[in-house]
Amino acid sequence: MxxxxxxxxxxxxxxxxxxxxxxxxxxxxxxxxxxxxxxxxxxxxxxxxxxxxxxxxxxxxxxxxxxxxxxxxxxxxxxxxxxxxxxxxxxxxxxxxxxxxxxxxxxxxxxxxxxxxxxxxxxxxxxxxxxxxxxxxxxxxxxxxxxxLSLSESSWSGIGQGNGHLNARQVTVTVTSRAGRPRSARLWLPDPHEQFRAVNVQREAYRQEAAG
The missing domain is CATH 3.40.50.300 (P-loop containing nucleotide triphosphate hydrolases)
Incomplete structure (x- = not known):
């Protein structure tokens, strides 16, 4: 085997x-x-x-x-x-x-x-x-x-006006190695389409501004 x-x-x-x-x-x-x-x-x-x-x-x-x-x-x-x-x-x-x-x-x-x-x-x-x-x-x-590898700053989305459900989550992933400073990135885990990917920070900020 x-x-x-x-x-x-x-x-x-x-x-x-x-x-x-x-x-x-x-x-x-x-x-x-x-x-x-x-x-x-x-x-x-x-x-x-x-x-x-x-x-x-x-x-x-x-x-x-x-x-x-x-x-x-x-x-x-x-x-x-x-x-x-x-x-x-x-x-x-x-x-x-x-x-x-x-x-x-x-x-x-x-x-x-x-x-x-x-x-x-x-x-x-x-x-x-x-x-x-x-x-x-x-x-x-x-x-x-x-x-x-660790997660922090987790936030869910998808509730809408109270009649939706949680379907996407953004997290900060931080990698701390034995040599070098920690590195972090904001990621979808998952996004609204159940995909795992990096967050487009500028696009997300624009979307939130437009929604507000």
Whole structure:
């Protein structure tokens, strides 16, 4: 199975970055998600799905370990290929071993540690990621992460005159790397058409002014 999955990967292991949505790529060190390293994502399953969408659409197999609330319907809405998605919602006490095993065969792996891992365990997993060229996305802090991605200033729209419903959200995504100052951008997550993209600040300001 491992050989089959690796053959089906559309992303070559000798490439340092994997497909990354352009709305986020420019915020990340090196201009995109890198192979063989870990990233921390601060408590946002929606941002997590946005990060998975581009590599999944490009043919990369993805795995999600220890996140039972990860919704496949929402994932499909973001463009994640469910046929190339492996879910391990309840890894139990062996979450680190399960994460390492999944990282051996998949290109991008999501995990949420139920507790702090030992320094030795983190170092072993880091070495395995580097060897396999696997990108790890951790929900929460991670000692050796390349960068932390977080959301703030979330605002919903779509209510209208009281008879509508919330159908779009703007957020500020901030990437804090180990080297360099934090970078931020205002993004639709999602926009009124359920797309993930950067906010056109000037156009949005004009629209709000016209509406007011």
């Amino acid at each position: 491992q050989a089959r999955i690796r053959q089906m990967q559309a992303t070559r292991l000798d490439t340092r970055t994997i497909p990354t949505h352009p709305a986020i790529a420019g915020l990340l060190p090196g201009g995109g998600l890198k192979q063989g390293v870990a990233y921390s994502v601060d408590r946002s399953a929606t941002l997590l799905m946005a990060l998975l969408a581009a590599p999944s659409a490009a043919g990369t197999w993805c795995g999600v370990v220890g996140v039972p609330e990860f919704g496949v319907e929402a994932a499909a809405g973001f463009g994640i290929d469910l046929d190339r998605l492996v879910l391990v919602p309840h890894p139990g006490g062996q979450w680190l071993a399960v994460t390492a095993a999944v990282a051996d065969v998949l290109g991008v792996v999501v995990t949420r540690p139920p507790r702090r891992a030992s320094d030795a365990s983190v170092s072993r997993l880091t070495a395995r990621l580097r060897q396999r060229g696997t990108t790890l996305l951790v929900l929460g802090p991670w000692p050796q992460s390349e960068a932390m």
